[in-house]
Amino acid sequence: MTWLRYGVVFLAVAIGVAQVVRLLDITKDEMLGSAAQIMVPAMIAALIEGQQYVRRHAALPGSGGAWRFAFIAMGVATVLNVALTYAGPTVAPEFAKLAIAAPGSQQFVTLLLMYAGGYLLANRFFFGIGAGNTMSRDKARNERPGK
Template sequence: MSAVSLIRYALVFLAVAVGVALLVGFLNTQVDSALGSSAQLMVPAMIAAVIEGQQFARREKRKPGGAEAWNFAWIATVIAVALNVALAYGAGRWLPEFGKLAVTAPGSRQFLILLGLYAGGYLICNRFFLGIAAGNQVSLMRGRGEIE
């Protein structure tokens, strides 16, 4: 995966994360509830990996190989974790939904455990959704006769 792919992944991740946080915050004020879940942590990674899988297939006219997909998944996981931590501890005062993620002091044992759990989830999401999206895009392109 290229640097452009990783930058696009980060931008899509950020856009979806902020969008979901704004939507959840708006719904919470309108419905007077406490919506939100750990799913909103994974959705940005899922969507960003789907877009990258589609882009890879369009560009390369094939699915990524195992090593390519895992390399992307590991690097994208580092990006996702870094962005998640930055949003939780940096943007929490402006977007309360991100502040809810900052449940423990950075560097504490609980923080490291949660970070590891999030990283594992991101790794699985990135690898799984990259492959699915690339495979679907290749099938679509074959159906249109764009590739053999």
């Protein structure tokens, strides 16, 4: 279920932000798109998964578990990145920029590896942030007087 939720959140954020930016581009007659749109979906999905981990286990994930999550989530995000690349510029314009390189070409592989590296780091960092924040909040809630 974790990977399904991660993928759904990733796609919802990627497509949602792309559509908002596209709408603003049309109404404001400006180009607001940014490469940050490619990393933000992974960040938000990893944050949510970190929160869910603490809710399920009532403990922080160990370093090995967090890295395991980061590597698997990197694979999921990279596959979804490729899918969004070919979904077209009307669905996710920033992701569609990868389509300028021929699939399998050195440029395509280099860009995809750069994205994968960014996904790995974002997933690891934000998974830990989500877990840590949830754990701190739960601890503070339990320490309140009157509980």
